[in-house]
Amino acid sequence: MKKVVCFLMMMIVFSSCGEYNKILKSTDYELKYSYAKKYFNAKQYTKSATILEELVTIFRGTSNAEESLYLLAQSYYGQKDYQTAAQYFNTYYTTYPKGEYTELARYYSGYGLYLDSPDPRLDQTQTYKAIEELQLYMEYYPQSERANTTQSIMFELQEKLALKELMATKLYYNLGTFQGNNFLSCVITAQNALKNYPFSKYREEFIFLMLESKYELAQVSVNEKLQGRYRDVVDEYYNYTNEFPEGKYLKQAQRYFEYANKRITDTY
Secondary structure, eight states: OHHHHHHHHHHHHHHHHHHHHHHHHOOOHHHHHHHHHHHHHTTOHHHHHHHHHHHHHHTTTSTTHHHHHHHHHHHHHHTTOHHHHHHHHHHHHHHOTTOTTHHHHHHHHHHHHHHTOOOTTSOOHHHHHHHHHHHHHHHHOTTOTTHHHHHHHHHHHHHHHHHHHHHHHHHHHHHTTTTSOHHHHHHHHHHHHHHHOTTOTTHHHHHHHHHHHHHHHHHTOOHHHHHHHHHHHHHHHHHHHHHOTTOTTHHHHHHHHHHHHHHHHTTO
């Protein structure tokens, strides 16, 4: 019985492959298009994309041009080739700014790039592009039913960028004085991150790293800069405690403050 079932399944597969190959060779473009949609609806996206790649050029200026281009973009999206899908979605909404699928094309262009956004340790070009596409979507469709979801996704992507900056900030701090003064780079990186992502959940970490780095800067400072550096530590302590009066780094911050403040007092 199992052999019979396997044989029947193989026959179905071979029959399907034979059908597909015949369609590929056909010059009946309407027939090809009907099969492209058939494969698309069956979620056989590789087959539909292959056929549609040929048809979108042939269908230019015809009644099928708009839909075929959108289906091609969705076929790549279905294959999880989000970069290629985004390129075709972009072509669609640029070519048909008031088309039937323009809102969806703009949304899926950004959403696909969001799904393809890499680990924070990697290059984030894709993440920036996703944010750009989603921002454009919100500008065009602020009242869309997808608006809240889009806003949440954008915030998630911004947090990923903030996390990447936090990793860089921590790296500079950990490098310390290795091959230069990395504490200053730590402060600058944290300041820029706070400017770019002021509402990030990592805000406390950035501010505390600035306090730690300013303390370490004072520790390795030359005499003529020492008092100014200790005052920077005190100022950063107040900045941290004013914003996070019950912060998770409060005890360590207090130690930095007491040490720096004592050194300032000792000069008078």
